[in-house]
Amino acid sequence: MKLAYLTEVAALMAAHHRLFIEQPRELPNQIIGDFYIISRNRFNRWMRDLNDLENGLSVRDPMHLTGIVSSRPATRSLTEQIMINEMVARIWTILLIARDQLHGEDRVRPLAHNVFLGHVSIRHKALSVCLTDDRMTPRDMLAVDKLRTSTERWTDMLCCELMNEFNLWQYAFDRERATEFLRDRTEAHAFPQNSQAWVLILAGIRHSFPDRDGLGSLIHEDDRSLTRLMLNSFPQTTPEMRFWLDGRAKQAGTAN
Numbered sequence: 001m002k003l004a005y006l007t008e009v010a011a012l013m014a015a016h017h018r019l020f021i022e023q024p025r026e027l028p029n030q031i032i033g034d035f036y037i038i039s040r041n042r043f044n045r046w047m048r049d050l051n052d053l054e055n056g057l058s059v060r061d062p063m064h065l066t067g068i069v070s071s072r073p074a075t076r077s078l079t080e081q082i083m084i085n086e087m088v089a090r091i092w093t094i095l096l097i098a099r100d101q102l103h104g105e106d107r108v109r110p111l112a113h114n115v116f117l118g119h120v121s122i123r124h125k126a127l128s129v130c131l132t133d134d135r136m137t138p139r140d141m142l143a144v145d146k147l148r149t150s151t152e153r154w155t156d157m158l159c160c161e162l163m164n165e166f167n168l169w170q171y172a173f174d175r176e177r178a179t180e181f182l183r184d185r186t187e188a189h190a191f192p193q194n195s196q197a198w199v200l201i202l203a204g205i206r207h208s209f210p211d212r213d214g215l216g217s218l219i220h221e222d223d224r225s226l227t228r229l230m231l232n233s234f235p236q237t238t239p240e241m242r243f244w245l246d247g248r249a250k251q252a253g254t255a256n
Contacts (some may be wrong), residue, residue: 001219001227003084004211006155009227010087011205013095014158015198016234020125021099023235026036032108032232033041035226039089039115042222046122049078071134072214079126082119082212083151085223087158089119090171092230094159098166116171151209157181158201 013020049059059074096112130136130144152173160182163169172178209215219227 001224002211002215003081003217003219004206004209004215006084006088006219006223006227007151007205007209008202009231010091010155011158011198011202013088013091013203013234014162015231017095017162018097020234021096022103027096027099027108027233031229032111034229036111036115038222038225038229039118041246042220042226043118043122045220046078046082047223049074050125050129052124053078053133073133073137073140075133075136076140076144077125077214077217079130080147081220081223082123082126083144083147084209084215086119086123087151087155088227088230089116091153091159094162094166094168094171097168098162101166144194153177154205154208161185 052059053075059078093112093116096108100107100109127144127148130141136144156172156174156178159168159171160178163172163178164182169175169178
């Protein structure tokens with residue numbers, strides 16, 4: 001699975017959010033526990049690599065997984081990983097907390113919020129290392145900033161409806177911008193997950209995050225495990241999730 005495909009995961013989860021938060025069955029403790037453990041392990045791995053990069057040491061660029069020797073600084077590649085994954089992590093956090101609120105519970109919120117704060121801190125750390133790593137060229141810095149802007153805007157657009165309904169604006173990158181996205185959506189009338197509007201959104205996601213260069217690198221097993229966990233947590237009545245998982249797995253197998 002390529003890094004760019006995680007943005008499609010974010011869009012799919014946002015499109016089908018109602019099916020997730022309204023499903024009557026509780027999320028199994030196994031899923032919640034695995035989510036925490038995998039997220040913690042990933043956080044620790046990222047932090048180790050960022051600390052090494054901050055101290056001038058070398059880490060293996062994720063592009064090595066494709067058999068490609070990349071000329072891009074590892075700091076850029078790692079920061080791109082973190083920012084793309086944050087789109088998925090932020091939407092998943094909002095879904096978990098909205099589900100708790102809808103069912104009058106406070107079961108998953110503390111853990112989900114804790115994992116979210118960890119991701120925010122690692123993102124800040126990565127951007128800080130970008131500023132201090134002399135291996136980063138002006139072109140690299142421009143690319144990182146462009147990706148940062150795109151991930152922030154798309155996340156706010158995908159989440160604005162849920163953030164408004166459950167008063168979760170603290171999870172917006174920019175509340176004012178997210179509110180504008182909500183107003184535009186309201187004026188155009190809310191659209192269901194199977195509407196043409198979501199088809200256009202998915203097309204826009206693919207255009208904004210093409211699966212080439214750094215975004216064409218294969219994701220880490222941690223990211224793959226979390227993706228499966230999240231999509232498999234949706235009801236069985238959302239075949240798009242299974243179709244996406246199976247389809248992308250076949251593409252990855254063909255690519256390899």
